[in-house]
Amino acid sequence: MNDVQDILRNLSVAPGPDGPDVVAADVARGRQAVARRNRFRVGVAGAFAAVAVAAGAVSVGPFGGAAPPSTTAGQLTLVAYQGEQPVGFEVSTVPDGWRVVSSDASAFVVEPDTRGVLPSDAGGGLSLEGRISVSLQGLSHFPDESPIKKVDVNGQKGELGHPLEAEGKLSDTRWLFFTTSAGKSVNVQVPGEVGLSDEQVVDFAGGITVTGDAVEIGG
Known part of the structure; x- marks a missing residue:
């Protein structure tokens, strides 16, 4: 009214x-x-x-512009590892369809069944191209150029970053450094072409146990 x-x-x-x-x-x-x-x-x-x-x-970015569409970074699924446990590093999961290439006191290395032989395999030694590896951190460290992402691995502090591919150029390979509850510093190396998200890399690292037989590469 x-x-x-x-x-x-x-x-x-x-x-x-x-x-x-x-x-x-x-x-x-x-x-x-x-x-x-x-x-x-x-x-x-x-x-x-x-x-x-x-x-x-349409997602709006922090500065008012339209944010790019989100994508699912991880293209692989982690499954329970059923094989013989490694000497130096026990693992609970591996990417589905991958196989163990090397397992000794210094490293645990897995690759997809489809990897095949690459030029980097020639000349002896074990190439890590296209392969995930687990080893002790040793003297490895991030270069100053690498951005660092802080993560949590089983309640322990971890860091995700990149090594150098060449002087002044970062590799697309990811390194995850973390320290176990027993005080062992571990390096998980994941090549850029491997379809694991950062979260999956952390999940994979969470299933790693360093045994008393583990030694640094070259040690």
């Missing part, structure tokens, strides 16, 4: 006879105006709601 009274007060009515019929007509016009205004309010609210839904469908 307040809306009707407000509109009536603002109506411009030409001078003329007054009486019940005139007042009734004025009230009717006022109510029609209120109805039109309410329909306008509903229409505007609906438009804002549609904009809000559309905005929700």
Whole structure:
């Protein structure tokens, strides 16, 4: 009723006879105006709601721009490891469809069945190209150029970063350094082409146990 009274007060009515019929007509016009205004309010609210839904469908970055669509980084699934446990490093999971290439007191190395022989395998030694390895950290450390991501591995502090591929150029390989509850510093090396997300790398590391037989590479 307040809306009707407000509109009536603002109506411009030409001078003329007054009486019940005139007042009734004025009230009717006022109510029609209120109805039109309410329909306008509903229409505007609906438009804002549609904009809000559309905005929700596009992630907005911290600076107001549209954020790029998210993607699932991990393309592999970690499964329980069923093989013979390594000498130096026991593991609870491995990527599905991968096999053990090397297992001794200094390193545990796995590769996908589809890797095949690569040029880096020539010349002897064990190439880590396309392979995940677990070893003691030893003297390995991140270069100053590498960004560092802090992670948690079974309640212990860990760091994700990258080694150098060449002077001044970071490799797309990821290193995860973490210290076990027994005080052993471990290095998990994951090549860039391996489809594991950072979270999966941390999960994989969480299933690693360093045995008393583990030694540093070359030790």
